[in-house]
Amino acid sequence: MSYSGILPDIDDPLTAPFWAAARDGRLVAQRCARCGTFRWTPAEICPECLSSETDWAPLSGRAVVWSYAVYRRAMHPAFKAAVPYTVAMLELPEGIRMLGMVRTSSGDADADGEVRIGDEVEAAFEAVTDEVTLVRWDPIGRASRETETNE
């Protein structure tokens, strides 16, 4: 089945390097070439020092869940096929915050208990079309918790 969710404009010059990296399985964000500050979401200018010189630098791919929410109902028609799904506000060690979708076995973290505030998650790459790979997040230690549940 083809992906029905919202697709990014991968040709938008502001965000294209992010999507190109994601397609290669790499998580990157802009880092100011002058002052070294990471920023998210993508912007033309460093909000710290106002330099336009930017590198797309690799991120560790790890993040901590600041909070999460479970979409039980699609609040936009594009996500009808996706519910239930879990989203999170993530704190990255690079000093930025990101909104992301966290993959749990049922999609509903309240039901499966696979994500809690303070948990660590890691970036995963989901090719949803030939051109677009989206970044998702997987709970770290999900496997071990599944083992616990099975006992």
Added chain:
Amino acid sequence: MAGSQSVAIAGAGATAQGELPGRSANAIAVEAIELALADAGLAKADVDGLVTCRNLQSRVGIDEQIGELLGISPRFGATLDYGTGNFSLHLATMAIRAGLAETIVLAYGTNQRSAKTDFGIAVGGGAEMASVNGVVHVAGRAALAFRRHQHQYGTTEEQLGWVSVAQREWAGMNPLAIFRKPLTIEDYLASEPLVAPLRRADLTMISDGGAALVVTTAERARDLAKRPVHVAAMAQRTAFRADHDPESLNRPWLGELAKELWSTSGYRPDDIGALYIQDATSVWVLQMLEWYGFCPVGEGGRFLAEGRTRPGGSLPVNTNGGQLSEAYMWGWLHLVEAVRQLRGEAGERQVPGLEVALDVSSHDFLKGAASILTTRS
């Protein structure tokens, strides 16, 4: 406020709310203006300023369009790109103090329900980074903020539910309100979460309607039809930068805005007889009760569950029902209600002896405004 001309609200108007098919947002705004002018005992020829509010996600509501439709060429005209009425009230007050106009009509109209406006997604640039991750509709961010509040302070869903339940009780006494069917805390808890931990009752409805205010000098307002409601204090704050701090979802900068309001106005939370909180979601009510100092940060849930904000409570909040129960007028009807309450025109839901009200609002996670309104001169 020292050294500046005193400004008052002289008229308030609201159209029918709900579904108004076949009418443009601008035509609805003009009807609201007629109602507000009639309320003040003024004609459109008396107006020398027009302040409007652009509709979300469409280029209507511009002062040039509404002025043309209304058939006026006032000295001063301006449009804000965001709602809540509060920011527009501040702009009009400033314009009058600066001598750019003497009598300004402020208006907002929308046909967002009939026009099936899409409130779901952000498109393009950095903003689409939320949409592609499924974070659509303000419900997502509000749910994230509330879950964090639960984690930090032990706030429960039942405590949050009292926002919606209390506002529905108020709405039951408001003939203008769209949702008047009683909602109990049991009903609330029995309803399914849409974006857990939030339910339908925690989220603004989508409706058509219009609202308008007439603002003029306190001196002129004295001679008009209704008792003047003075703009006693104003404060604003922005929070444009949020790329580094997840806490921005709980909007701690509102606490800075509150500090500014209380310190510059000389008023204290205890002086406020009725509180109006622009409520895109119930979570905004919880946050603002805390940041404005009506209860300590973290204790908003307990404060709500004690029934403080309900009819008969110590701090009536959103006595119109708010956007959760009255109508989605982007905060504008909160100001209309504050004016009616301060004049003693609120009928069954009248807050006895009310003299000072506070209207607080926010534009998403980006800016906030507060106005203290009073009948004291």
